[in-house]
Amino acid sequence: AQSVTQLDSHVSVSEGTPVLLRCNYSSSYSPSLFWYVQHPNKGLQLLLKYTSAATLVKGINGFEAEFKKSETSFHLTKPSAHMSDAAEYFCVVSWNFNKFYFGSGTKLNVKP
Amino acid sequence: DGGITQSPKYLFRKEGQNVTLSCEQNLNHDAMYWYRQDPGQGLRLIYYSQIVNDFQKGDIAEGYSVSREKKESFPLTVTSAQKNPTAFYLCATQRDTDTQYFGPGTRLTVL
Numbered sequence: 001a002q003s004v005t006q007l008d009s010h011v012s013v014s015e016g017t018p019v020l021l022r023c024n025y026s027s028s029y030s031p032s033l034f035w036y037v038q039h040p041n042k043g044l045q046l047l048l049k050y051t052s053a054a055t056l057v058k059g060i061n062g063f064e065a066e067f068k069k070s071e072t073s074f075h076l077t078k079p080s081a082h083m084s085d086a087a088e089y090f091c092v093v094s095w096n097f098n099k100f101y102f103g104s105g106t107k108l109n110v111k112p
Numbered sequence: 113d114g115g116i117t118q119s120p121k122y123l124f125r126k127e128g129q130n131v132t133l134s135c136e137q138n139l140n141h142d143a144m145y146w147y148r149q150d151p152g153q154g155l156r157l158i159y160y161s162q163i164v165n166d167f168q169k170g171d172i173a174e175g176y177s178v179s180r181e182k183k184e185s186f187p188l189t190v191t192s193a194q195k196n197p198t199a200f201y202l203c204a205t206q207r208d209t210d211t212q213y214f215g216p217g218t219r220l221t222v223l
Contacts, residue, residue, distance in 0.1 A: 041217065042217065043118075043202055043217050090154060090155070104154040105152070
């Protein structure tokens with residue numbers, strides 16, 4: 001069965017330090033991959049997406065993610081966290097655009 | 113959120129009542145989706161529609177109904193058959209084989 005796993009339900013970093021949010025998916029068949037961010041009581045906002053172009057994808061707000069087929073991973077990173085980055089982040093995978101599989105989310109806490 | 117509106121933002125329902133959540137889009141996207149979000153569970157698909165006058169059940173359709181009479185609108189009705197409807201409901205649209213875009217959500221609470 002196809003699935004998406006976000007390895008950490010909570011991540012806490014200090015402001016100005018790097019952010020790493022991890023995502024693995026179940027199949028080596030090439031998917032389309034997305035990261036979304038959700039602030040409390042808001043909808044999901046697209047951060048970035050991978051659709052078989054360059055393996056390193058740059059998104060909004062300084063975030064980027066690297067597609068590693070051999071590891072079936074699509075981890076989200078940012079060099080320096082800002083207080084405004086505190087939110088919940090969702091990794092989403094689609095193998096044919098007919099269905100989207102959502103990870104369970106990672107809540108990012110940024111300490112001053 | 114741009115181009116997708118959901119109303120109301122907050123909705124309260126008494127036991128045994130049906131309620132309808134609105135989702136409207138001006139993006140001219142063909143496909144529309146309804147998801148339910150519960151804490152710690154990510155998003156689960158309720159119903160989706162790829163064209164007008166056609167829709168399919170998702171993973172958790174029981175106790176819900178939808179209609180798609182216009183391209184711009186995809187209302188979701190939460191019926192009294194839904195035993196645990198308290199949740200955050202998100203509507204999304206999709207253009208062809210591309211990214212999904214989300215509305216701002218409706219928080220439904222059963223009193």
